[in-house]
Amino acid sequence: MRQKQSLRIAIFLSVLALFVGCNANGQSPADDSTSAFGQYVEILDSAQCDTNLIQLLNSDTSKWIADKTVRDYYRQHHEPLWYTRQGVSPDADSLLCYLRRELPLNGLDTTAFYVPEISANLDVIHRLAFDSVNCSINEVLPQLDFLLSKAYVRFTAGQRYGFTRPSQFLNRLDYKAAGGYARLFDYDIKAPDYEEAIQSLLSEERLSFLYASKPQGYMYNALRQQMTDTTAVAERAKIALNIERCRWQIKQPTSEERCIIVNIPSLHLWATCPDSVVPMRICCGSVSHKTPLLCSEINYLQVNPEWIIPLNIIKAEVAGHAGDSAYFARNEYSIVDRASNDTLSVASVSKADLRSGRLRVVQKCGPRNSLGRIVFRFPNNFSIYLHDTNNRSAFNRDHRTVSHGCVRVQKPFDLACFLLPDATEWKLEQMRISMDIPPTTKRGKNYLKEHKEDPRPFRLISYQNVSPKVPVYILYYTSFLNPESGKIEFLPDLYGYDKAIKKEMGSLLK
Numbered sequence: 444m445r446q447k448q449s450l451r452i453a454i455f456l457s458v459l460a461l462f463v464g465c466n467a468n469g470q471s472p473a474d475d476s477t478s479a480f481g482q483y484v485e486i487l488d489s490a491q492c493d494t495n496l497i498q499l500l501n502s503d504t505s506k507w508i509a510d511k512t513v514r515d516y517y518r519q520h521h522e523p524l525w526y527t528r529q530g531v532s533p534d535a536d537s538l539l540c541y542l543r544r545e546l547p548l549n550g551l552d553t554t555a556f557y558v559p560e561i562s563a564n565l566d567v568i569h570r571l572a573f574d575s576v577n578c579s580i581n582e583v584l585p586q587l588d589f590l591l592s593k594a595y596v597r598f599t600a601g602q603r604y605g606f607t608r609p610s611q612f613l614n615r616l617d618y619k620a621a622g623g624y625a626r627l628f629d630y631d632i633k634a635p636d637y638e639e640a641i642q643s644l645l646s647e648e649r650l651s652f653l654y655a656s657k658p659q660g661y662m663y664n665a666l667r668q669q670m671t672d673t674t675a676v677a678e679r680a681k682i683a684l685n686i687e688r689c690r691w692q693i694k695q696p697t698s699e700e701r702c703i704i705v706n707i708p709s710l711h712l713w714a715t716c717p718d719s720v721v722p723m724r725i726c727c728g729s730v731s732h733k734t735p736l737l738c739s740e741i742n743y744l745q746v747n748p749e750w751i752i753p754l755n756i757i758k759a760e761v762a763g764h765a766g767d768s769a770y771f772a773r774n775e776y777s778i779v780d781r782a783s784n785d786t787l788s789v790a791s792v793s794k795a796d797l798r799s800g801r802l803r804v805v806q807k808c809g810p811r812n813s814l815g816r817i818v819f820r821f822p823n824n825f826s827i828y829l830h831d832t833n834n835r836s837a838f839n840r841d842h843r844t845v846s847h848g849c850v851r852v853q854k855p856f857d858l859a860c861f862l863l864p865d866a867t868e869w870k871l872e873q874m875r876i877s878m879d880i881p882p883t884t885k886r887g888k889n890y891l892k893e894h895k896e897d898p899r900p901f902r903l904i905s906y907q908n909v910s911p912k913v914p915v916y917i918l919y920y921t922s923f924l925n926p927e928s929g930k931i932e933f934l935p936d937l938y939g940y941d942k943a944i945k946k947e948m949g950s951l952l953k
Contacts, residue, residue: 479530481571483580487528493521496585503589509597512637513589523588524644531568531584535591537650539565542594545657548670549602550683552953556598557590564590595653596640602656604635605690607947616943617733627938629737629824633692661698663689665924669931678922681933683952684944685922694738695916702914703741703829703858705850706923707734708934710843712829712852713926714861720927721861726832726843726851733938734848736919739821740912741829744859746877746904748818750806752776753826756847758798765794775807809900816878816900817855819862821915829915831855831878844937850917856880862909873903 478484500514525535539561546553553559564587567573573580613628643652657663663686670682689695696702701716707727714721728734752761764770768789771777778787781803796802806812815831825848832851837843852858859874860866866874872887874880879900882888894901921934921941936942945952 475528477529480528480568480580483571483573484528486580487584488581491579491581492523492585495582496521496589499586499589507597508635509600509637509640510593512641513592513596516641517589517592523584525588525591526584531565531587534650535561535565535587538591538595538653541650541653542598545598547953548667549686550670550679550953551951555951556594558594561587561590561594592644595644595649596637599643599653599656600635600637600640601951602658602690603640604633604692605687606951607687607944608632608634609688609691612943612947613736613940616939625733625735626824627733627735629735630691630693658686658689660689660695662695662920662924665931666922669922678933680952681941682922682931684941684948685920687944687948688920696914700914702916703861704926705734705829705915705917706934707736707917707919708921708937709923709925709932712850712858714858715926721854721857722927723857724838724843724853726837726845728846728848729844730938732847734827734846734850734917735823735825736917737823737825738914738916739823740914741819741821741862741909742912743820743906743908744862745818745820745906746874747808747816747900747902748812748814748830749808750812750814752804752806753847754800757804761804762794762797765792765797766790775809775811777805777807779803779805810879815851815855817859817874819852819855819858829858862913863907870904874907877901877903 475484480487496517500517503510503514505511525532539558542553542556542558542561546556546558564583567578567583568587573583609628610630610632614626615624617625617627619625640652643649646652666682666686666689670679670686673679673682696704696715699717702714704713704715705711705725705727710725710727712723712725714723761776766789771789778789778792778797779785779802780787781801787802792802797804806814810816811833813833815833818828818830820828827849829850829852835853837845837851838853856875856878860871863870868884869886872882872884872890875882876887876890877900882891919938919940921936923932923934924930925932
């Protein structure tokens with residue numbers, strides 16, 4: 444009896460020793476019997492895989508935050524994310540297939556996302572050809588796992604938030620000696636969330652997260668379709684740069700809203716709503732006075748405005764004429780003390796006084812006013828707006844980058860009508876009369892006859908609220924879906940922003 448009991452204990456200890464021995468090498472007989480690695484699972488050693496992974500982490504010197512986030516994860520958690528002892532996850536082949544298709548359609552280089560290396564590793568694994576390449580399974584699997592994770596995080600975070608940070612590099616392009624760099628990009632933008640990508644990588648829904656990472660909006664869809672339809676190298680390169688603009692997490696116009704779209708390279712504005720488009724030419728900021736990119740809402744318009752000249756223009760263009768009464772009279776400028784609100788004589792004001800900021804220089808309203816007969820106001824950090832102009836011949840030019848940053852519009856009355864869709868006939872007629880546009884109604888014509896001796900300009904309307912407020916988007920796309928034609932247009936890089944994006948993206952571009 445005692446001999447039988449001893450025999451049972453010995454058998455149990457032998458089986459236990461065999462089980463522990465197998466697991467000491469990371470092996471499990473149950474796993475081995477169903478493993479896709481075949482006979483090579485017998486030499487799959489988790490400890491050796493960990494060692495090889497650590498070597499990969501230590502040799503990876505990429506400064507990309509996406510890569511650093513992946514490295515930090517693996518240093519804390521050594522377990523693989525894309526394979527088990529039973530084989531490689533089908534997600535690996537799905538990711539490779541998706542990258543092969545999507546990267547070219549986004550103008551991105553497959554080598555920047557390790558597609559050749561991932562493809563080669565998966566080929567070795569699927570063919571069980573470890574010996575043929577003189578490469579151990581314990582080297583191939585950790586390398587594959589690391590590259591898959593880096594490619595996944597790089598692509599999902601880049602697609603969701605952009606591969607570049609426009610608020611950083613665009614706002615360090617234009618140095619102004621007096622005030623540092625000009626702020627050219629004033630959109631609020633979300634920073635990439637790499638931890639979000641890591642968490643999705645760990646979930647069972649990682650492929651769904653991957654597929655949902657592409658940019659949203661009609662502009663991206665149109666550019667992606669154009670990339671599919673064209674083989675011209677130059678056009679594809681330009682599309683790739685503009686797709687990057689679609690990735691930035693900024694407020695973008697939609698095809699369903701009532702809004703105003705200004706695209707600087709187009710030198711055009713479109714007042715759009717779901718059932719109509721009002722197009723017009725614009726003049727925008729010169730290269731030395733670039734119109735900033737921003738989103739706001741037009742909240743009121745002003746008819747026959749005075750122009751309070753910004754201090755930077757006073758310093759650059761007005762102060763040099765200090766004491767020249769003829770210059771100030773010719774331009775209908777007056778000088779006002781900011782503290783007392785008194786109008787000063789030109790002869791009493793020096794160049795230093797004008798440059799000090801203590802004085803205002805104001806241009807009288809009327810047909811000679813630089814703002815024209817109407818201005819469309821919206822909150823922004825630059826004191827810019829959409830407005831009419833007293834130099835309408837500029838709209839006949841092809842090159843219309845001529846302003847100090849504001850946007851001059853070719854059809855100001857049409858834009859006013861768009862902003863005031865519920866305005867009465869008499870309200871619009873009052874606006875016409877105030878802007879010296881011939882009236883179209885009997886009531887308006889009679890008004891002019893009755894007041895023909897009155898001084899001009901008429902100011903039947905001065906301020907008019909816009910309610911509801913209308914969004915205005917000032918954009919910069921050199922491959923742009925024209926809201927009127929519905930076609931992609933390829934446009935010149937007026938401010939050099941394409942060049943800046945290309946430099947930032949570097950080897951990511953194909």
